[in-house]
Amino acid sequence: MKTFPELVQTLRETRNLPDPELKALLEHQGPDEVLFQAADKTRREIYGDEVYIRGLIEFTNYCRNNCYYCGIRRDNKNAERYRLSQEEILDCCEEGYALGFRTFVLQGGEDPYYTDARICAIVTEIRRRFPDCAITLSIGEKSRESYQAFFDAGANRYLLRHETASEPHYRSLHPDGMQLSNRKRCLYDLKEIGYQVGSGFMVGSPGQTTECIIQDLRFLQDLQPDMIGIGPYITHPDTPFAACPSGSVDLTLRLVAVLRLMFPYALLPATTALGTLHPLGRELGLKAGANVVMPNLSPVSVRKLYELYENKICTGEEAAQCRGCLERRVDSAGYQIVTAIGNVKRESAGERG
Ligand code: SAH
Numbered sequence: 001m002k003t004f005p006e007l008v009q010t011l012r013e014t015r016n017l018p019d020p021e022l023k024a025l026l027e028h029q030g031p032d033e034v035l036f037q038a039a040d041k042t043r044r045e046i047y048g049d050e051v052y053i054r055g056l057i058e059f060t061n062y063c064r065n066n067c068y069y070c071g072i073r074r075d076n077k078n079a080e081r082y083r084l085s086q087e088e089i090l091d092c093c094e095e096g097y098a099l100g101f102r103t104f105v106l107q108g109g110e111d112p113y114y115t116d117a118r119i120c121a122i123v124t125e126i127r128r129r130f131p132d133c134a135i136t137l138s139i140g141e142k143s144r145e146s147y148q149a150f151f152d153a154g155a156n157r158y159l160l161r162h163e164t165a166s167e168p169h170y171r172s173l174h175p176d177g178m179q180l181s182n183r184k185r186c187l188y189d190l191k192e193i194g195y196q197v198g199s200g201f202m203v204g205s206p207g208q209t210t211e212c213i214i215q216d217l218r219f220l221q222d223l224q225p226d227m228i229g230i231g232p233y234i235t236h237p238d239t240p241f242a243a244c245p246s247g248s249v250d251l252t253l254r255l256v257a258v259l260r261l262m263f264p265y266a267l268l269p270a271t272t273a274l275g276t277l278h279p280l281g282r283e284l285g286l287k288a289g290a291n292v293v294m295p296n297l298s299p300v301s302v303r304k305l306y307e308l309y310e311n312k313i314c315t316g317e318e319a320a321q322c323r324g325c326l327e328r329r330v331d332s333a334g335y336q337i338v339t340a341i342g343n344v345k346r347e348s349a350g351e352r353g
Contacts, residue, residue: 005034011261012038016221019214025258026210032254032288039257039289042264047291049335052267052342053326054136055101055297055319057092058306059084063109065140066175067163069205071236071307072109078238082302083113086122092319093126096297097133099323100339104130105159105294107138114139116146120153127154134341136198141182144189151193158190159198161229164205165219166212173205187223196344198227198267203255204247205233213255217262226344227292228259228266231273234309246309249278253288260289265345267292276313282326283333292342293330295322 002010007025011017017025025035060083061072072079084092093104104126108114114122119139126135137150138159147158162183164170170180190197201216202208220228232247252274259268269292270285278284282293296303296314303315314322330337 004028004030008035008038008261011258012042015262015264022214022217022258023210026213026251026254028254032250032257035254035257035261036288039260040287043260043289043291046264046345050291050338050340050342051286051330051335052103052292052340053101053323053337054103054105054269054292054294054342055092055096055099056105056107056294057084057089057096058107058296058298058302059089060108060111060114061302061306062111062113064112065110065178067178068173068175068240069202069233069236071239071309073239076238079307080305082305083111084299084302086118086125088299089122090125090129092297092299093130093133095319097130099320101297102132102339102341103134103136103157104297105136105138105157107159110140116142116149119146120149123150123153123155132341134343138198141186144193147186147190147195148193151195155195157196157198157227159200159227159229160186160190161198161200161202162187162216162219162223163201164208164212165201165215169205169207169209169212172207184219184223187225191223191225196226197223198229199223199225200227200229202233202247202273203230203252204245206241206244208233208247217258220259221262224263226267227269228263229269229271230255230259231271232277234273234276234311236307236309246277249274249281249284253284256285256288256290265347267342267344269294272296272313273309276309276311280329283329286330286333286335291335293326293337295319295326297322
């Protein structure tokens with residue numbers, strides 16, 4: 001069996017490892033510095049020290065789904081529900097634009113109030129007022145026709161984590177009625193339509209094994225998404241998983257680095273969940289290979305209500321403060337925030353050696 005540095009080097013050179021070696025890498029005991037350094041090297045070769053910012057607008061916490069891990073699940077009667085109007089969403093964009101954001105991410109529960117017509121109207125208006133910005137949607141599973149309509153209205157990117165690629169694990173995280181096959185269908189549809197697509201999964205979700213994670217990595221190799229979002233699972237007291245412990249920061253960081261080496265061109269966010277479990281979680285994520293941060297642009301009045309998990313950070317600050325705070329954090333980690341639109345870089349056919 002290869003040593004840890006040998007595994008890292010092979011992964012960096014070939015962007016792949018056989019299952020037993022991936023398992024050894026993921027379960028390795030001891031410091032990850034060699035891995036983080038390799039990931040940082042790969043990241044700097046392609047993206048330099050640039051960190052892209054995305055303004056996150058959490059526009060509804062109503063949800064028709066009942067995922068066992070999620071704080072805004074339908075049956076959580078303690079969740080105080082809210083929706084932003086089109087005008088409120090546009091105000092968030094306006095404020096974000098002035099702060100230098102050129103990507104707006106509209107995320108929400110699967111809220112039937114926002115019919116395709118309403119989503120298209122919102123997207124059309126953002127596209128009209130901010131023609132130089134990317135519009136990212138993260139509103140769950142829809143029909144191909146709906147995705148096409150949003151795209152035609154001007155949306156460019158879509159975030160839909162697959163959550164887990166293991167069928168039995170998927171079943172243990174979601175009630176009957178939700179299907180892994182449908183989530184995958186959505187991702188392939190989005191890609192075919194022409195979106196830049198983001199997928200991903202939670203690290204340390206209840207019942208997750210190393211084998212599940214390997215399946216996640218294999219699925220991502222098949223999908224080849226442009227963005228991959230991972231963050232630790234974090235407990236929420238008003239869910240069926242209230243007693244399940246949160247995931248680990250260390251394993252999340254290790255996976256960020258593994259993803260950077262497997263997908264050198266991917267956009268990888270240092271997530272809010274990572275920052276929630278560790279005061280320097282996002283900085284550590286950047287040093288492990290992440291190159292995106294997604295500060296909150298939602299109105300402060302609703303930030304606490306979009307409570308996917310407990311103790312979520314940055315719920316008390318104005319967008320401008322968030323921007324300044326992140327700027328300092330990114331700088332302290334040795335990178336720099338850029339206000340460019342930050343599209344994914346794609347490898348040209350000749351580049352792959
Ligand atoms: N309805 C949209 C947005 C979901 S919320 C959709 O279905 O894509 C965005 C992400 O938050 C989810 O994909 C999930 O991976 C993550 N999430 C939900 N509950 C969480 C928890 N308890 N801990 C950490 N991440 C969580």
